[in-house]
Amino acid sequence: MSTPLERFSGVIPAGGVGSRLWPLSRADAPKFLHDLTGSGRTLLRGTWERLAPIAGPERVMVVTGRAHRAAVEAQIPELEDRNIVLEAAPRESTVAIGLAAAILRRREPDVIVGSFAADHVIADEAAFRAAVEQAVVAADAGYIATIGIQPTEPAIGFGYIECADAAHIEGAPDALLVRSFVEKPDEATAARYLADGRHLWNAGMFIARADRLLEQIGAFDAQLRAQLEELAEAWDDPATRGPAVDRLWPGLRRIAIDYAVAEPAAAAGGLAVIPGRFDWDDVGDFASVAKLKSAGRASDLSILGENARVLADASSGIVVSQSDRIISLIGVRDIVVVDTPDALLVTTTANAQRVKGVVDALKLSGRDDVL
Amino acid sequence: MSTPLERFSGVIPAGGVGSRLWPLSRADAPKFLHDLTGSGRTLLRGTWERLAPIAGPERVMVVTGRAHRAAVEAQIPELEDRNIVLEAAPRESTVAIGLAAAILRRREPDVIVGSFAADHVIADEAAFRAAVEQAVVAADAGYIATIGIQPTEPAIGFGYIECADAAHIEGAPDALLVRSFVEKPDEATAARYLADGRHLWNAGMFIARADRLLEQIGAFDAQLRAQLEELAEAWDDPATRGPAVDRLWPGLRRIAIDYAVAEPAAAAGGLAVIPGRFDWDDVGDFASVAKLKSAGRASDLSILGENARVLADASSGIVVSQSDRIISLIGVRDIVVVDTPDALLVTTTANAQRVKGVVDALKLSGRDDVL
Numbered sequence: 002m003s004t005p006l007e008r009f010s011g012v013i014p015a016g017g018v019g020s021r022l023w024p025l026s027r028a029d030a031p032k033f034l035h036d037l038t039g040s041g042r043t044l045l046r047g048t049w050e051r052l053a054p055i056a057g058p059e060r061v062m063v064v065t066g067r068a069h070r071a072a073v074e075a076q077i078p079e080l081e082d083r084n085i086v087l088e089a090a091p092r093e094s095t096v097a098i099g100l101a102a103a104i105l106r107r108r109e110p111d112v113i114v115g116s117f118a119a120d121h122v123i124a125d126e127a128a129f130r131a132a133v134e135q136a137v138v139a140a141d142a143g144y145i146a147t148i149g150i151q152p153t154e155p156a157i158g159f160g161y162i163e164c165a166d167a168a169h170i171e172g173a174p175d176a177l178l179v180r181s182f183v184e185k186p187d188e189a190t191a192a193r194y195l196a197d198g199r200h201l202w203n204a205g206m207f208i209a210r211a212d213r214l215l216e217q218i219g220a221f222d223a224q225l226r227a228q229l230e231e232l233a234e235a236w237d238d239p240a241t242r243g244p245a246v247d248r249l250w251p252g253l254r255r256i257a258i259d260y261a262v263a264e265p266a267a268a269a270g271g272l273a274v275i276p277g278r279f280d281w282d283d284v285g286d287f288a289s290v291a292k293l294k295s296a297g298r299a300s301d302l303s304i305l306g307e308n309a310r311v312l313a314d315a316s317s318g319i320v321v322s323q324s325d326r327i328i329s330l331i332g333v334r335d336i337v338v339v340d341t342p343d344a345l346l347v348t349t350t351a352n353a354q355r356v357k358g359v360v361d362a363l364k365l366s367g368r369d370d371v372l
Numbered sequence: 373m374s375t376p377l378e379r380f381s382g383v384i385p386a387g388g389v390g391s392r393l394w395p396l397s398r399a400d401a402p403k404f405l406h407d408l409t410g411s412g413r414t415l416l417r418g419t420w421e422r423l424a425p426i427a428g429p430e431r432v433m434v435v436t437g438r439a440h441r442a443a444v445e446a447q448i449p450e451l452e453d454r455n456i457v458l459e460a461a462p463r464e465s466t467v468a469i470g471l472a473a474a475i476l477r478r479r480e481p482d483v484i485v486g487s488f489a490a491d492h493v494i495a496d497e498a499a500f501r502a503a504v505e506q507a508v509v510a511a512d513a514g515y516i517a518t519i520g521i522q523p524t525e526p527a528i529g530f531g532y533i534e535c536a537d538a539a540h541i542e543g544a545p546d547a548l549l550v551r552s553f554v555e556k557p558d559e560a561t562a563a564r565y566l567a568d569g570r571h572l573w574n575a576g577m578f579i580a581r582a583d584r585l586l587e588q589i590g591a592f593d594a595q596l597r598a599q600l601e602e603l604a605e606a607w608d609d610p611a612t613r614g615p616a617v618d619r620l621w622p623g624l625r626r627i628a629i630d631y632a633v634a635e636p637a638a639a640a641g642g643l644a645v646i647p648g649r650f651d652w653d654d655v656g657d658f659a660s661v662a663k664l665k666s667a668g669r670a671s672d673l674s675i676l677g678e679n680a681r682v683l684a685d686a687s688s689g690i691v692v693s694q695s696d697r698i699i700s701l702i703g704v705r706d707i708v709v710v711d712t713p714d715a716l717l718v719t720t721t722a723n724a725q726r727v728k729g730v731v732d733a734l735k736l737s738g739r740d741d742v743l
Contacts, residue, residue, distance in 0.1 A: 328715075
């Protein structure tokens with residue numbers, strides 16, 4: 002009999018553009034295809050390198066848009082053909098993860114799937130692995146498992162997981178039951194969450210037996226489950242996949258897995274969380290990029306870009322350079338400068354979240370060429 | 373007998389690069405070749421259009437570097453061939469103005485020359501003309517005349533002219549004698565100058581009979597005067613000009629006309645000033661560009677650039693765009709963004725004077741390609 006970890010498969014949904022990282026992130030160059038840490042590897046590659054040693058490289062599946070196939074394959078030459086799932090059009094996380102689970106379960110009925118965003122950053126791979134191992138055990142015990150991140154500050158940019166009592170799962174000593182998932186809080190609430198010790202950041206990591214996950218999707222939306230199963234049945238045969246996608250894809254419901262799976266499972270007492278004791282960042286905006294790159298030293302000027310040529314005097318914040326232009330900063334503090342061939346952004350770390358507003362404005366004004 | 377104004381010739385020394393306006397101003401695109409007011413005309417063109425109606429278009433001479441000949445001619449198609457003086461190499465203002473004076477005097481012994489920088493901004497052309505007319509009368513009376521600008525704030529970026537008593541010149545009722553020229557003051561001194569009503573900004577405008585000007589140069593440096601006269605003698609004959617330039621140019625002394633002419637003349641009681649009651653700006657840095665462009669409304673974001681495409685939210689200062697890139701600003705106040713094809717500057721209006729330091733640093737690091 003195989004161990005739970007031997008039955009574990011990783012799933013990497015590689016979808017979001019990362020609007021708050023415009024003009025670096027674009028529809029044709031989404032966040033997961035960028036090196037936002039200066040490590041020399043893209044976020045997608047980093048996610049792969051964290052996950053492949055745990056699941057095995059032949060047991061990691063990437064779900065992405067058709068437009069990104071070549072880029073994903075270039076980033077992960079090890080990725081097997083049958084492990085890249087191309088979405089005909091974006092359909093949110095329940096479809097991405099649910100379809101992967103359904104395909105993998107047809108190949109291996111007792112598979113345990115674990116889904117991890119393609120565009121997050123985790124430095125401590127050993128601690129990550131330890132948490133995944135416990136989550137896999139919890140999943141094998143029938144839970145929808147997640148890994149919540151121990152907060153280090155009263156962040157208002159993340160959703161939170163409210164923990165309940167210990168789950169008492171053999172082999173997963175840290176597992177707690179989850180009382181509820183809560184939306185991004187205001188500052189006072191975030192401070193309370195940090196103080197009470199019962200709240201973890203929701204990093205969107207979900208680990209479950211594939212059959213359990215599909216059951217949960219079916220309980221929420223029976224039609225969606227049926228569509229996903231039908232797609233999965235057709236998937237591995239080139240003759241049937243295309244027609245099934247053409248027939249079913251347009252009608253697939255767009256819904257986040259938090260709503261379709263996590264919240265209902267938590268409400269039913271079926272969700273367990275492993276507290277992750279490692280630095281994690283969703284690199285959601287340029288303030289977060291600056292913080293990561295400078296290791297938290299706000300007085301520094303971080304510079305991202307292979308050919309960056311920056312001349313700075315009395316300046317701090319971050320410069321992202323995608324050109325070989327000379328970039329000169331004088332006396333600008335907490336500045337964000339993102340220099341790309343067709344668009345330039347100048348803001349401050351305090352305003353980093355507002356970048357999405359620019360993207361919305363550009364959309365409204367029909368300037369999709371720079372999005 | 374001709375009137376003094378009929379004997380007046382304008383001289384426009386078009387030399388300085390304008391380092392504080394980098395990366396807009398460059399060795400090959402100096403400040404005077406830019407439209408810094410958004411008026412649709414370059415500073416040089418503006419200077420010409422102020423001066424030509426007073427002197428007559430055939431009586432304005434431009435002194436510039438050989439590299440700028442084509443650009444100057446493109447800006448001023450009306451400029452007569454014999455009225456463009458090309459410098460073999462930069463030699464500061466005494467040579468530029470003194471040579472023009474010497475050439476013009478050989479053509480017309482009793483000419484009165486008036487020199488006006490190519491890269492200043494004056495909006496009220498009628499008030500400017502009125503001041504020039506009085507200065508020409510003062511020059512005809514034997515004075516080295518200047519036009520000083522009535523200060524409107526305690527500026528520390530300009531030199532000042534300290535006025536003495538009325539000069540009592542018929543036809544120049546506003547003319548005052550000049551006690552001295554003073555260097556850029558500190559803030560306390562500038563405040564005192566503003567309060568005492570006896571100090572005017574030195575706008576570098578000098579009007580004098582050509583023979584008087586050359587006499588004053590000769591009194592300061594007899595050799596320099598002799599060199600200028602020798603050049604002038606050879607100038608209007610193509611057969612003799614080249615050899616004279618080759619022989620004499622390398623040895624010409626580099627000295628500002630303020631030191632060689634204005635200060636000694638003031639000390640000898642031979643300098644008269646006409647107070648100019650018009651807005652004047654030397655557009656010395658981007659703070660000054662921003663102020664000019666926004667008519668002093670500091671809350672505004674000024675935008676310079678024919679094809680500028682700027683998306684700004686809660687931002688003020690100035691954007692200079694020389695590309696068709698989308699430039700997006702979010703929450704940056706008093707910002708200066710200068711976007712050119714090979715160099716980008718981000719600073720604040722308060723730091724605008726420090727731009728010269730970047731240029732110096734680029735020079736030191738051998739990055740002359742962007743200077």
